[in-house]
Amino acid sequence: MDQLFLYLLKSGGLIAVFYLAYHFLVRKETFFNSNRWFLLSGLATSLLLPLFFISKIVIVERPVIQVQDYAVVPQQPAPIIHNIPVAEPFDWTQLLWTVYFIIAAVLVIKIVINLASLYRMLTKQQSIKKEQFKLINLNDNIAPFSFFNYIVYNPNLYSEKELENILLHEKIHSKGKHSIDVLTAETMCALFWFNPFMWLYKKAITQNLEYIADQRAIEQTDDRKSYQHALLKVVSNQNCLPITNNFYQSLIKKRIVMLNKNQSHRRSYLKYAMILPALVGFVLLFQVKVIAQDKFIALTNDVALASSNTVTNQDSVTEEALAIPIPTEGEGNYVFDKTETDENLKDDAADIEQVHKISFTISNVKRNSNGEIISIKMAFDDKKGNKGKVEQDRTIPIRPIFFQVKQKDGKSIIGFYDNPDMVVKPVDPVNENKIVTIESIKDNALIYVDGERYTKESLSELDPKGLEKIELLKDAASLAQYGAKDRSEVVVITTNWPSREQNIAMRQQQSPNIITLQNGDEVVIFDKCNMKIPGYPSVQFTDSSPVMILNGVQQKNPRLILESMPLSKIKTIKVLDANDKETKGTPIYKLILTTK
Numbered sequence: 001m002d003q004l005f006l007y008l009l010k011s012g013g014l015i016a017v018f019y020l021a022y023h024f025l026v027r028k029e030t031f032f033n034s035n036r037w038f039l040l041s042g043l044a045t046s047l048l049l050p051l052f053f054i055s056k057i058v059i060v061e062r063p064v065i066q067v068q069d070y071a072v073v074p075q076q077p078a079p080i081i082h083n084i085p086v087a088e089p090f091d092w093t094q095l096l097w098t099v100y101f102i103i104a105a106v107l108v109i110k111i112v113i114n115l116a117s118l119y120r121m122l123t124k125q126q127s128i129k130k131e132q133f134k135l136i137n138l139n140d141n142i143a144p145f146s147f148f149n150y151i152v153y154n155p156n157l158y159s160e161k162e163l164e165n166i167l168l169h170e171k172i173h174s175k176g177k178h179s180i181d182v183l184t185a186e187t188m189c190a191l192f193w194f195n196p197f198m199w200l201y202k203k204a205i206t207q208n209l210e211y212i213a214d215q216r217a218i219e220q221t222d223d224r225k226s227y228q229h230a231l232l233k234v235v236s237n238q239n240c241l242p243i244t245n246n247f248y249q250s251l252i253k254k255r256i257v258m259l260n261k262n263q264s265h266r267r268s269y270l271k272y273a274m275i276l277p278a279l280v281g282f283v284l285l286f287q288v289k290v291i292a293q294d295k296f297i298a299l300t301n302d303v304a305l306a307s308s309n310t311v312t313n314q315d316s317v318t319e320e321a322l323a324i325p326i327p328t329e330g331e332g333n334y335v336f337d338k339t340e341t342d343e344n345l346k347d348d349a350a351d352i353e354q355v356h357k358i359s360f361t362i363s364n365v366k367r368n369s370n371g372e373i374i375s376i377k378m379a380f381d382d383k384k385g386n387k388g389k390v391e392q393d394r395t396i397p398i399r400p401i402f403f404q405v406k407q408k409d410g411k412s413i414i415g416f417y418d419n420p421d422m423v424v425k426p427v428d429p430v431n432e433n434k435i436v437t438i439e440s441i442k443d444n445a446l447i448y449v450d451g452e453r454y455t456k457e458s459l460s461e462l463d464p465k466g467l468e469k470i471e472l473l474k475d476a477a478s479l480a481q482y483g484a485k486d487r488s489e490v491v492v493i494t495t496n497w498p499s500r501e502q503n504i505a506m507r508q509q510q511s512p513n514i515i516t517l518q519n520g521d522e523v524v525i526f527d528k529c530n531m532k533i534p535g536y537p538s539v540q541f542t543d544s545s546p547v548m549i550l551n552g553v554q555q556k557n558p559r560l561i562l563e564s565m566p567l568s569k570i571k572t573i574k575v576l577d578a579n580d581k582e583t584k585g586t587p588i589y590k591l592i593l594t595t596k
Contacts (some may be wrong), residue, residue, distance in 0.1 A: 006191070010050035010286060015188075017278050018042030019213040022204055025271040029264040032211040038272060039205050040181065043188055049282070053289040055341050055371075099193065107190035111183075122150050124447075133174055135167075143234055146170040148179045158233060161223075166229040168220060172213040181205050195486040211258050218259060228256055237588040289371050332356070332405040338372040338397035356405045358382045358414065364391070372397040382414060441491055446484040449493045455543055455557055469494040518572050525567060529559050536575055539591075547590040569595045 026035055127134040133440040135151045144153035144166050151170045154161055185202040192198040215379045221227055330464050335350055346360050352360040359381045366375035374397055379389035392398040404415045441447070447454045471492040473479070484491045513525040524532040529541045539546055541559040548558035577583050
């Protein structure tokens with residue numbers, strides 16, 4: 001829904017820009033036909049331009065995440081967390097969308113009803129075929145109108161000369177397919193009913209269509225005065241049907257003024273070009289998508305990264321590398337990472353098909369606000385029995401995907417790999433086949449990093465270059481040692497980051513953060529994980545306590561949420577005890593936070 005809201009906002013802004021350009025630049029010019037196409041192209045541009053983006057790739061260094069950004073030393077035992085019913089706040093956004101769709105649906109239904117009513121009226125009446133037009137004589141007191149090739153009028157209300165002028169006017173509407181313009185404007189009003197400029201835009205379209213018909217009718221008649229008298233005569237018959245081109249549109253005075261106005265100078269056509277700077281500014285401000293491209297550095301013999309990524313496994317499990325090595329591409333080797341542009345994905349897929357004669361499809365590509373890929377699906381088929389697919393659907397950027405096509409021992413090796421031959425492998429032959437990926441760690445595993453309890457979600461965000469040793473423990477003794485009674489395995493990770501003591505010393509040197517809440521309370525946050533709220537004892541955030549509800553949603557890991565949150569964005573904090581009551585002086589059990 002956020003994307004739809006942004007689209008409607010951008011389209012509505014463009015509609016306003018085109019209307020204001022028409023109103024102040026060319027509304028009073030006599031280029032009526034040009035004005036028609038300017039207004040229609042404005043609607044088309046407003047609908048299509050927000051869908052297209054210009055990609056801008058920015059090369060950035062891969063950030064190194066230090067352990068002090070994640071690890072904390074719990075100073076108090078974590079309380080037992082019970083299932084706590086959370087009262088969900090009223091969703092005003094959902095209410096607004098409901099109102100939007102209801103009103104839009106009502107307006108669309110109204111258009112359909114009007115079309116159906118008009119169709120019944122036109123088909124029930126006897127028509128006279130004259131050239132490409134169908135003339136319908138109607139005895140009702142209704143203003144003359146046209147709808148595509150139908151022209152409806154009451155001959156009893158007008159003289160022969162007046163009727164001749166009226167029919168001439170409506171034939172011009174019919175030949176020009178002006179009913180398409182009217183239907184387009186009606187539909188756009190239904191979709192953008194909340195935008196006042198759209199209603200003004202519709203009025204401008206119908207008004208300009210009358211100017212076109214009047215101008216061309218005057219060119220085909222010898223008696224300008226009798227035509228203007230016919231306009232005035234129709235004023236008394238104001239019963240008009242919607243979604244039709246009516247001879248009378250409550251614009252008689254303006255139409256007569258425009259009929260007698262001198263032709264605009266051809267230099268005035270340059271006014272149409274003045275909309276271009278506004279469109280260029282719109283694209284540069286809103287339609288440039290910045291894509292962060294990691295700067296990869298080639299491995300050398302001096303870098304012992306791969307050899308340090310070892311693991312001891314008390315079970316004989318053959319799996320692949322946890323740390324993501326720096327990939328390099330070569331003949332038959334392809335690497336797809338989070339920073340790939342849509343153009344790069346298409347080029348690689350085309351290269352695989354052309355060079356290796358393998359059908360390769362890429363679909364379901366989704367990106368985050370930074371342009372990084374968070375979801376992707378790939379599949380290949382060489383039409384010789386070799387098929388395969390891989391899919392990642394994450395809330396954080398995807399891990400690199402490797403695809404390889406090679407010949408080995410006279411056989412074709414085709415497929416997706418986590419750690420293909422193109423990447424440097426560990427030199428330790430003992431541990432070479434005992435390395436596991438983060439994705440392979442089970443969700444119910446107990447994970448420790450340098451002795452600190454971690455969740456799988458937080459582990460996937462660590463910088464793999466700092467991981468030295470990973471132990472996968474599954475035996476009963478180890479499970480009992482770590483108190484993993486209901487777990488199937490324990491993952492113990494050792495890093496080359498500073499020790500806990502060094503982390504504590506570094507944190508103690510840091511100045512505390514002081515934030516002011518909406519009610520004026522000043523909250524002090526030490527080490528990004530220790531909070532002091534006026535009237536309450538200090539609280540230490542861990543991966544399970546205290547209970548944190550952020551903008552109505554209960555969080556799984558309070559510590560990581562607080563560390564990653566811009567503190568200046570915190571608006572209010574509500575403190576509850578174990579009984580869900582606000583009692584000052586009692587230990588903090590639950591925090592309810594809202595952000596700006």
